[in-house]
Amino acid sequence: MRKTEVYQVRLDSQEKKQAFAVFKQLGITPAQAVRLFFKQVVLTKSIPFAIENQSINMEQLLKLRKMKSSTTQPNHNGTENELDDDAFFEELNALLGESDHL
Template sequence: MQLQAKVNTIEKKGGEAMANTSAVYARIDTNLKENAESILSQLGITPSGAIQMLYSQIVLKKGMPFELKLPSSKPLAVGAMTREQLDAELNKGYTSIKAGKIYSADEVDEILAKEFGI
């Protein structure tokens, strides 16, 4: 994505102060743009409105309004593990249970969603 900003100053007219506005130009993937604008349209939001909301949240939160991180690794399927890897994972689980670390199905689902996005 490539961004370029252009500032336009709007002068006073008839004693009424007009807000300063800036234009933000972004080059993005055509399909991404079309899909996003379709969703925004269904929500009754213009692309400019969405960008205004994003920038407002960046200022409010003093950072991105969502978590930025590298894609998580995929869990290794049991069938793709070597015997040593499987033994190591089973030993981790056994040690965890002996230490009293037991998780409900909901907690496991939460962990999988957080760590692997599944």
């Protein structure tokens, strides 16, 4: 049998209720849904669905993606590392947070 691990995720309570209702209608458990998602990520080596939101400025998102792939910054040894993942996700969250208020 394969080794398994536990992974916890914080969710918005309303989104959780809505998603769990969909899973129930589909006849699957939330755990099965998460495992299906992870399997598809591995198989496709990508997010297995289109991520679309009319209020997100796609130009800003593409600029952020480009920044993530090309920006480097010095680390403690004076060599350069890719932009810190925390900084990238902070920037992404700020961008997504802006879309909530439009």
